[in-house]
Amino acid sequence: MYVIMVYDVNQKRVAKVLNIARKYLEWIQNSVLEGELTEAKFERLKREVELVIDEEEDSVIFYIMRTIKYSERQILGIEKNKREQIL
Amino acid sequence: MYVIMVYDVNQKRVAKVLNIARKYLEWIQNSVLEGELTEAKFERLKREVELVIDEEEDSVIFYIMRTIKYSERQILGIEKNKREQIL
Numbered sequence: 001m002y003v004i005m006v007y008d009v010n011q012k013r014v015a016k017v018l019n020i021a022r023k024y025l026e027w028i029q030n031s032v033l034e035g036e037l038t039e040a041k042f043e044r045l046k047r048e049v050e051l052v053i054d055e056e057e058d059s060v061i062f063y064i065m066r067t068i069k070y071s072e073r074q075i076l077g078i079e080k081n082k083r084e085q086i087l
Numbered sequence: 088m089y090v091i092m093v094y095d096v097n098q099k100r101v102a103k104v105l106n107i108a109r110k111y112l113e114w115i116q117n118s119v120l121e122g123e124l125t126e127a128k129f130e131r132l133k134r135e136v137e138l139v140i141d142e143e144e145d146s147v148i149f150y151i152m153r154t155i156k157y158s159e160r161q162i163l164g165i166e167k168n169k170r171e172q173i174l
Contacts (some may be wrong), residue, residue, distance in 0.1 A: 008117035030095035060163040070153040
């Protein structure tokens, strides 16, 4: 499954969340990571993130696409992470 | 089509980009908006955003889903915009 992760967390927790997320997904731009994950890896990512965020203040959203057949990505401006285009 | 917009723009242009985006999509969290758009409205949104960003410095990504049948959204922490759950 293809996962897009966007996060809006307190500045003092950004580094922790980003370090965890980068183990599983590719950094795309500020607060946005993407990548192909197995169900098991996705569960591990969520558990690790849950341990470092403040559930009362921070927000982390995962958009999960079972198939990318019906999805595409369009960019205006620069692509902050020049990468092989999956989506 | 369902559109997720994420933006990483210079602080001095954030308000302009957000004001434009809010005419078309719903604010979800910092730098993230979502919503159902027609092709025509999506084109207008892109043109308006193009006029205010600096294409050499800013990055705006649109994830377009022709159908949301194969997609879902999961949230950790708080939902910064309590809204009716479409995705």
